[in-house]
Amino acid sequence: MRAALAIAWKDLRIELRSKEMLSAMFLFSLLMVLAFRFGFEGSVDAGDVALSDLGASSLWICFSFAAIVGMHTSFAKEKDRETLEGLLLCPVDRSSIFLGKVLSNMVLVFLVDLLSILFFSLFFAYDFEGNAIAVVGIAFLGTLSLVLVGTLVAAISVNARAREVLLPVLLIPLIAFSVIIPSVSATRKAIAGDISEAVGEIQSILGFAVIFGAVGYLTFDYVLEG
């Protein structure tokens, strides 16, 4: 666990110095929310679309794509700068590397989640009122599951050619049913103020988080080899 924390802290410190990924993800989610604002201009003004629907779906599109951008970079950068070998030479378990990467990705992606929620509230002049905590909570849970599976898939795809394209191709089908659909549904309920009805969704997200975490923890050894 200490090794994992050290690796996560290393990643975050690099990020704090360069702010490369965070700024990219930040701009990405900003533009995404903006695109939704423009895209739904007419229907939002006319009140044709329920903001809880639009909010839940657009937020999760932001979250997942920002996460993909972030998680891709976390391994691609190591590969390109040839620091991945150094990381692998560390006298620690490969599983610790996995956990470390999950932690650092989680921090970054969750920050972007918070920003996206803020942007949404700003651009759509939407007041989350007391539901903000529930929305953030769901975002946290969903992102946890997303990052657990995403980190593994990012490590898988970093070996391939055309890895930028491959990561979403490999990841989105996996998360579609396990993370995105329940999260969107739970977020919709959270925005509407009845989070207590989203128990099934939360169970589903947590269940898949456990499955993905276990698979990642157990198979990460094999992914980063040689």
Place this chain on the structure above:
Amino acid sequence: MEKSKLGRIILVGAAILMLLTTYLAVIYVPLPQTSVKSADKILSSVEGSRIRVAGFVSEVYAKDTNIITGSYLFRFSIADFSDYQRYIAAAAGDQLDSQWWTVRPIDVVLRNPPGTFLLSVGGTWDSAGTGTNLSVLAVVVGSGIGPNSNITGFHLRTYSQEDITVGASPGQFGIMTAPVAQKIFYFHMPSAWVSYLAFFVTLVASALYLRTRDIKYDRWAFSSAELGVLFSTIAITTGPVWAKQEWGVYWRWDDTKLVTTFVLWLVYIGYLMLRASMTDTGTRARVGAVYGILGFVTVPMSLLSSRVAPLLQSSHPQVIASSSGSLSPEAGMTIGIAIIAFTLLFITMLIRRVEIAESEEELEELKRTIGGED
């Protein structure tokens, strides 16, 4: 020698059984009972404590037919239905009093053979009365409209929401509205089964590869995944052909089974893409194996979704151990033979595919030797 002989036996067996399946499915199996019998089946389950209501609670139909629009469709209550003849005699689209009882000829809705009809029962219940609002649309399939209707003993009575099982389509309760289209089932369901089997083989072979590092297992994993994609493509394309007839639409996004299967298909296409984008054999096998294991998470989701349906509902018919409408003996036999035929077909194809993979590797090896560079 022994091995190739066994392979040939399986091949011949698969071919014969495929022909037999085709014969049985097309000629032998009688068309499934539609109308009254099935309706009775529902109604018999009505007697007792729980009432089953098959309802077209789907916007798709509303959009498709334009008969019902507006959200009030989803606000229905079931009241005393003993006076059914009155409702059956009512003309299509009639609205009676404060409640809406409508009889819609099914051919309008689903372009089905005239004569069968879909009786939808519904109405808004003035919530001021009891404060209860039931969101149900009841559907009963029968033959013929009028006093001589074959529906008998139709009696639906409920006062609380707990008494009602809501279905997304009559198919969920074993009612078929398009009997001929049902024949595609004998090819659809075995293909789906084989694709699950193939992905399971991929899972096992992937795990074995990681354990033993024998490239042989990688060939099995990859070949099996490729065949799995082929068979799930068959399943995913034959399904809509039936669905168009039965449900009136090719695809329903509100159906868990369909969506999870689609996702499963995408996952394994991703697996094939991943394999294609890597050149180093060792890395490809290793990384592919991990994704092969990870991707299998979607298989139980798809396989079980028409039973457990955790978040969304599914109107995809269940086949095995279904609580409602089981298959007739003829159909049961045909589907059994079809499953064996498809499984044998899969085994032969898998053996051949692995052989091809071996030859390909050998060819690469030869090229490298002749080229003199490594």
